[in-house]
Amino acid sequence: MKVSIIGGGGRVGSNAAFALQCAGIVSEIQILDANADMAEGEALDLLHGSSSIADQRIYAGDYNRAKDSDVFVITAGLRRKPDESRLDLINRNVALFSGILDSMKAAGLRKDALVFVVSNPVDILTQLAAAKLNLPWQQVLGLGTMLDTARFRSLIAQELKLAATQVKALILGEHGDSMFPVWSSATYAGLPLTKIAGCTPTFQSQIFERTKGSGAEVIRRKGGAGWAVGLTIAEVVHAIAHDKRQVLPVSTVQQGAYGLRGVAISVPTIVGRAGALAHVEVELWPKEQQALQASARALNETFAKIKA
Template identity: 30%
Template sequence: MDKKVTVVGAGNVGATAAQRLAEKQLCDVVLVDIAEGLPQGKALDLAEAAPIEKHDACLTGTNDYGETAGSDIVIITAGIPRKPGMSRDDLLKTNSDIMKSVVKNIAEKSPDAILIIVSNPLDAMCHVAFEASGFDKKRVIGMAGVLDSARFRCFIARELNVSVENTHAFVLGGHGDTMVPLPRFSTVAGIPITELMSKDRIDALVDRTRTGGAEIVSLLKTGSAFYAPASAAVEMAESILKDKKKILPCAVYLEGEYNINGLFIGVPVKLGSTGIEEVIEIELKDDEAADLQKSADAVRSLVDAMAAL
């Protein structure tokens, strides 16, 4: 295939992203991880499924960044989850160090690549990747809003007993409890959900969306979500690889848009072959704008904490 995507991190999110990319026949895939044998084994397993799934994507597993050279897109899922007894600062420092190392290797081997960041804490990791890579801001993009919006769409569809294909939603802000779902921009077949359900029900769905990741963690007990995060990253990659110019909510570096400066925050953007082609500014009501600023403040506190480490 004429396109190449590297996925860094061969855990659940990374391996599922590799599977989605290959089975959609979007590109050849390189799966890289520091664990010897892990990316090789998963890539071989996926390759052996190819005759059944009927795709000809080349899948490579490696511990060597040399094999990632010339990647069009790099999806970064590497990092560790927060463990018992680990402080937020410990998690920030550990994942920041991992991100710096990964991005320096990627920037050296694929200087023209577009980065899609999935590692947590996502908004803060986008800053690390941006600074470590030296890339233009249009080529460093955080996966958050696509996932959060998909969760909102899922809950809306289940609530109203309609197809998920008919539902559309926007969730802005940071990837966490302060995210900002926007009910009046969320629709079913073009009809705002504010016309289809009560405020109490909408509020309940908004709250569930905000805690969607934690809900899955509480159910799994020993892990976190990976199917939906992988799908979200691949939807972004597909829009870039095919120059589809989809409007998707992504974490991007803002310089004055939405009255936010110098932060990665989730807002609607147009994704095409060069990365972020346009930041879409929508007019927010006072309460929505206040919620977005509150979310930005939460992200800034993370970035400041990381800088102080």
């Protein structure tokens, strides 16, 4: 499988490339960036380590060379400021993102190519990509609340002294201010997480608030997220490459699940080789259902204001 990372010279793109290299699952990784020297440098640095870990083709390229890619991972974007919400990035990032989409269209895409949006605000840009590229909804995915979910699970495990890989709990909705936790289906080793000692209503509230503020915390401390987001990008790409049919909280344009249509937002989604195979409409608590609807309304209101 060939993966092209647009914005691969930046922190998120380069970390994603490293995560994909370490797993050795995809066969080809192409790095594209507006800064051609940076793209060449990142590709060369990764190539230098290839003999230690995986037999892959890794190189810097351009849109024309990328047109036969199986998956386009778009990470390019302007960095969020410490006190800026993700949705505040819209006016600064839409023009940049639209230019990338135009370049992809000009070069051409395979009919079965998948477009995986990571750039923020990810839900808005995922919806924009689906509209501008005129691809079936299944072929355009956003990272959505994957990173929020990973942070949520990891922080729960850390605080309750649990094995992180056995904590299964979701963040759904917008990747941003209106995201919400799904405690109704949260489990630890298959057991209800809310029944685990220490998982009190107060703990639940505190851990979600810390999760929600994690992005700003990382920006404040080290300038921006990198490793965790790189791993979550790789998790989605590997679900595609291995046709895992794995349920993930990616963002896609909704087709009727939970009564939602036409808005890109994260709900449980089966991901495989053809992209988003289906949405899984698991039962939510009433307050979770209300939070999902509120999140969709917020995204619709914002999308209506952008100049695409």
